[in-house]
Amino acid sequence: MEKMKVVILCGGEGTRLREETEYRPKPMVAIGGMPILWHIMKYYSSFGFSEFVLCLGYKGEMIKEFFQGLRDAGGESGWEITFADTGLKAMTGARIKRVEKHITTDNFLVTYGDGLSNLDLNAEIAFHRRMGRAATLAGVHPHSKFGRVKADSSGVVSEFLEKPVLDDYVNGGFYVFQKEIMGCLSPDDPCVLETAPFEQLVEKRQMAMYRNEGFWHSMDTYKDFLDLNAMWDSGNRPWKVW
Structure with a gap:
């Protein structure tokens, strides 16, 4: 298995989750008493990837303090964590570009600090290698934020589904990147990974999508x-693959 570092984007303010992020960075918001970031890192380490580069920004010191305290207590001793201050206002592409010096392999992994999955x-990674493209993203099925209603021609409702899983795919993160993707990125704050860099890759047919039919859920609100x-409290924890 190729040794790859896991870059996790941890610097945003999480404005849509202000009830929690006013006091802590979004990746430190807890599920079952542990930060969602810890859940994400447990997921990756269960596949043997335990070298992490955390792209810090908003309230980044809280993330450092948590993991230093965890280590002092003897927890997750096998993890190697690089804490990289990537700025308060930097967008996703800029944060990844700013940690380029920490990426020493041909391929590396990237994800967001607020999404959970049981993706294989x-x-x-095997799909990424077969495709030979610069970038692979996980295509996932999101839950609709609205109920779906069907009615017959007379207007009588025949079916109602409360926030169903949608058939279409959206970008779920959990990226596998070739290092050459750094050439599409800029260290300037406004560089957004998901706009011009991705559009450039699509135009060059250098992006692939791995279809994930399993669980995926982001913590946006x-x-x-x-x-x-x-x-978690009910014991329904599909992302807990460790």
Whole structure:
């Protein structure tokens, strides 16, 4: 298995989750008493990837303090963590570009600090190698934020689904990148990974999508926070693959 570092984007303010992020960075918002960032790192380490580069920004010191305290207590001793201050206002592409010096392999992994999945990472990496493209993303099925209603021609409702899983795919993160992707990025604050760099890769046919038909859930809103904690408390923890 190729040794790859895991870059996790941890610097945003999480403005849509202000009830929690006013006091802590979004990746430190807890599920089952532990930060969502810890859950993400446990996921990656379960596949043998335990070298992490955390792209810090908003309230980054809290992330450092948590993991230093965890290590002092003897927890997750096998993890090698690089804390990289990538600025308060930097966008996703700029944060990745600013940690380029820490990437020493041909391929590396990247994800967001607010998304959980039970995606088969080994299968995605194998797919990435077969495709030979500069970037692979996980295509996932999101839950609709609205109920779906069907009615017959007279207007009588025949079906109602409360926030169903949508058929279409969206970008779920959990990227596998070739290092050459750094050539598409700029260290300037406004560089957004998901706009011009991705558009450039698509134009060159250098982006692939691994279809994940399993669980995926991001923590964008306070309701997401409540839902994920309710799942954990009930024992329904599909992302807990460790």
